[in-house]
Amino acid sequence: MLAAAHMLDLRLIRERTEWVKEQLAKVGCPGEDVDAVTAVDARRRTLFQKVEALRARRSEISRQIPKLSAEERETRKEEVRKLAAELAALEAELAQVEQDLESKLLLLPNLPDPSVPVGRDERDNQIVRTVGEPLKPSFEPKPHWELGPALGIIDFERGVKIAGSRFYILQGWGARLQRGLITWMLDVHTKEHGYVEIYPPYLVKRDCLVGAGQLPRFADNIYHDVEDDLWLIGTAEIPLTNLHRDEILDGSRLPISYVAYTACFRREKMSAGRDVRGIKRGHQFDKVEMYKLTAPEDSSAALEQIVADAEDIARRLGLAYRVVLICTGDLGAVAAKKYDLEVWAPGCAEWLEVSSCSNCTDYQARRSNIRFRRAPGSKPEFVHTLNGSGLALPRIMIALLETYQQPDGSVVIPEVLQPYVGTDRIGPPR
RNA sequence: GGAGAGGUGGCCGAGAGGUCGAAGGCGCACGCCUGCUAAGCGUGUGUAGGGCUAAAACUCUACCGAGGGUUCGAAUCCCUCCCUCUCCGCCA
Numbered sequence: 001m002l003a004a005a006h007m008l009d010l011r012l013i014r015e016r017t018e019w020v021k022e023q024l025a026k027v028g029c030p031g032e033d034v035d036a037v038t039a040v041d042a043r044r045r046t047l048f049q050k051v052e053a054l055r056a057r058r059s060e061i062s063r064q065i066p067k068l069s070a071e072e073r074e075t076r077k078e079e080v081r082k083l084a085a086e087l088a089a090l091e092a093e094l095a096q097v098e099q100d101l102e103s104k105l106l107l108l109p110n111l112p113d114p115s116v117p118v119g120r121d122e123r124d125n126q127i128v129r130t131v132g133e134p135l136k137p138s139f140e141p142k143p144h145w146e147l148g149p150a151l152g153i154i155d156f157e158r159g160v161k162i163a164g165s166r167f168y169i170l171q172g173w174g175a176r177l178q179r180g181l182i183t184w185m186l187d188v189h190t191k192e193h194g195y196v197e198i199y200p201p202y203l204v205k206r207d208c209l210v211g212a213g214q215l216p217r218f219a220d221n222i223y224h225d226v227e228d229d230l231w232l233i234g235t236a237e238i239p240l241t242n243l244h245r246d247e248i249l250d251g252s253r254l255p256i257s258y259v260a261y262t263a264c265f266r267r268e269k270m271s272a273g274r275d276v277r278g279i280k281r282g283h284q285f286d287k288v289e290m291y292k293l294t295a296p297e298d299s300s301a302a303l304e305q306i307v308a309d310a311e312d313i314a315r316r317l318g319l320a321y322r323v324v325l326i327c328t329g330d331l332g333a334v335a336a337k338k339y340d341l342e343v344w345a346p347g348c349a350e351w352l353e354v355s356s357c358s359n360c361t362d363y364q365a366r367r368s369n370i371r372f373r374r375a376p377g378s379k380p381e382f383v384h385t386l387n388g389s390g391l392a393l394p395r396i397m398i399a400l401l402e403t404y405q406q407p408d409g410s411v412v413i414p415e416v417l418q419p420y421v422g423t424d425r426i427g428p429p430r
Numbered sequence: 431g432g433a434g435a436g437g438u439g440g441c442c443g444a445g446a447g448g449u450c451g452a453a454g455g456c457g458c459a460c461g462c463c464u465g466c467u468a469a470g471c472g473u474g475u476g477u478a479g480g481g482c483u484a485a486a487a488c489u490c491u492a493c494c495g496a497g498g499g500u501u502c503g504a505a506u507c508c509c510u511c512c513c514u515c516u517c518c519g520c521c522a
Contacts, residue, residue, distance in 0.1 A: 045480090052480065052491045059449095059491095062503040066448055077502040084502080248440090248477090376459055377475075 009366070010105070013037055023111045026118050026328040033108060040101045047094045054087045106216055109333035110363040113300075116337050119327025125340075126327065131311065132320035134344040135403055142409075143347035144401045145278040148174065150409055152429040154279065165276065166268065166283045173426040177400070177413070178286065178393055180420030182261050185288045185313055189390060193309045195259035195290060200239030202263060203230040211368035212241040213334035213360070223265050232265040236289035237387040241364050244293065248380045249372040255294040255302060259390065262287065279394040280352065286393040292386040293370065296362065299384035300337075303359040306388035307339045310355040313391050316416050319399050320344040322351065336361040339388075343395070347402030352395040357388030 013020050017038055021031040061080050065073055117126055135141075148154025153174025159167040170178055189195040209215040209231055214222060223232040233239060240258055249256070264287050275281040290309060294302045307323060314321040326338040335358035342351035362382040365371070371380035404412040410427040418424050 048491090049480070055492085056490055059503075062501095063449065065502055073502080080502040380477080 009362075010037075010041060014041060020111070024109060026112050026116075027109050027331055027333075028329060029109050033104070037101065037104050037108065040097060040104060044094070044097045044101055047090065047097060051087065051090050051094055054083060054090065058083055058087065103216070106210065106367075109331075110213075110336050110361060112328045112331055113337035113359065113361075116331065117325065117327045118329075120329040122327075122330045124327040125330055126325045128323040128325050128339070130320070130322040131315065132318075132344075134320045135346045137346060137405075139407045141346040141402055141405060143278065144345070144398045147347065147401050147405055147409070147411065148279070150428060151411065151426055153177070153426065163283075166281065168279055168282065172429075173421070173423065174397075176423075177417075177421050177426070178397060180417055180422070181393060181396060182286065182288060184417055184420045185390060186259060186261055188313065188316070189259040189288070189290060189309065193257075193259075193290075193312070195257040198236075198240065198243070198258045198260040200233075200236060200243070200260055200262060202233050202239075202265075204233055204239055204242065205229070206231060208238055208242040208245075211245055212238045212364055213367060214238060217333055220269050221267050223267060233262065234266045235264050235387075236260040236262040236287065237291065240289065240291040240387070241368055241370075241385060244370045244383075245368040247370060249293070249370070249383065251295065251372045251374040254372055254383065255292050255298060258291040260289050260291070262289065278348070278398065280348075280398060282394060288390050288393070290357075290388045290390040293365075293372075293383045294386065295372065295374075296381070296384050299359050299361060299386060302384075302386050303337060303339070303357060306357045306386055306390075307341070310341050310357060310388050310390045313396075314341065314343055314354070317396070317400065317414050319396075319403060321354075334358065334360050334363055336363070341389075341391070343399040345395075345399045345402045347405070348398070352399060354391040354395045354399070355389035358386060360385045360387070 013034060017034060021034045024034060025031060058080055061076055061083075065076055068076060117124065119125065142150075144154070145156070149156065151173070153170065153172055155169040155171055159169045162169075186197055190197050203225065206215065206229055209222065214234065222234055225231070239262075240260055243258070244256075263284055265284050268281060268283060271281060279285075290306050292299075292302045292306065311321065311323065321341055321343045324340040324342060326335075326340060331338055338356060338358045340353050341355035341357070343354050344350075345352050361384050364385045365382040370383050370385070372383050373380050400414070401411050404414065406412060410425055412425050413421050413423060415424075
């Protein structure tokens with residue numbers, strides 16, 4: 001039998017092939033990929049029915065054998081032996097076809113939500129709203145890669161010495177600022193936004209990557225321990241998705257909201273040579289991640305809520321930000337709809353993506369087999385899953401340092417953070 | 431890492447080659463009874479896929495940690511792996 005793990009509903013693909021092709025074309029998936037699936041699926045179905053019929057005959061005869069006379073028994077045994085040989089050949093073929101189907105199915109991206117603007121790439125993304133004024137200081141603002149070392153809170157050279165490019169050291173108030181931010185964000189999400197805090201493993205099994213939709217597509221961006229086949233998470237979304245893998249949840253428990261602080265690890269092979277300066281894009285970074293499991297009819301509203309929860313963090317930190325609706329061409333394989341949250345960093349003069357909030361609908365739930373029952377006795381249905389950063393640490397730190405830098409080179413700590421960081425100002429080392 | 435024990439339905443727990451998808455219990459659902467609470471009685475209660483249906487009923491296939499093997503036939507026998515528990519060692 002075909003494993004439950006498939007990304008799109010096979011029945012949907014079978015019965016509404018043309019519609020599915022239209023939808024997937026919007027996210028850049030060629031129609032041939034869909035046709036390939038339906039072709040293999042058709043073959044699988046005929047094979048499967050043959051196999052089932054043979055199995056039924058086999059067990060029927062076997063069941064009679066004990067009631068028969070000795071000689072009759074032998075002829076029947078012989079009959080089943082032949083039948084079994086035939087069956088074995090068909091079963092082997094079926095197994096191969098199923099594997100083929102599964103691998104083709106796993107490569108199909110999610111169906112985009114109808115409200116997502118159709119577009120070719122990130123240039124077609126839509127700015128939904130901008131909150132706060134991008135700061136234009138009266139003096140020449142410095143980028144964080146100058147501020148950090150000058151304040152003695154970021155050490156790039158030693159990071160490279162220890163671990164290579166794209167690694168850095170946070171030191172003193174820098175480390176303290178990050179730790180304070182983490183604790184503060186977790187406190188806001190757990191105490192005010194209703195999330196349950198989770199501390200997950202950073203190393204996960206291969207299945208988890210498939211379940212979350214990272215594999216088989218993005219293997220080369222993930223650190224992988226070969227000896228034990230464990231994979232370093234690129235985001236907490238991966239372990240959080242797999243928390244309820246192969247479970248049937250009680251519908252009354254939904255929605256479930258989790259928040260997890262984790263380190264994240266990415267090879268960044270695709271962005272070689274980009275953003276090499278500063279702490280914007282490292283191989284290791286910290287992130288607070290929000291995650292929701294909802295009933296299908298509630299996921300649209302839940303996405304807006306996650307965005308609102310992410311915005312709340314940026315707003316309270318006094319940072320200017322904008323919310324961007326990602327177009328179909330920039331959506332990726334997993335999300336049906338996605339918003340990015342970008343904060344303004346005056347030093348490097350760019351909008352930094354500090355959060356990416358996605359409604360993955362039932363895509364991950366199918367792959368991970370996460371279902372729920374509306375009421376005792378009713379059919380299990382797939383949940384919808386959502387995730388959003390709340391927020392990514394290095395980029396928030398960039399925005400804070402660059403936004404709150406003073407003409408004398410010191411950095412003022414926003415009031416909400418002061419109890420968590422333990423100072424109202426970070427000055428140059430004496 | 432070493433030695434031993436074990437992995438069965440939502441849970442507990444039988445099962446030891448032939449209608450076993452799996453006794454029994456708990457839990458749960460529905461119904462009955464009972465004029466409070468509690469108890470009692472009855473029925474039902476896995477997932478996925480296929481056939482037949484208007485829909486059911488009905489029926490077929492797969493699943494008793496995973497993967498192989500033996501057999502006409504495996505939850506039951508054999509092999510490999512994974513996981514859990516106990517003891518020892520080691521360690522944050």
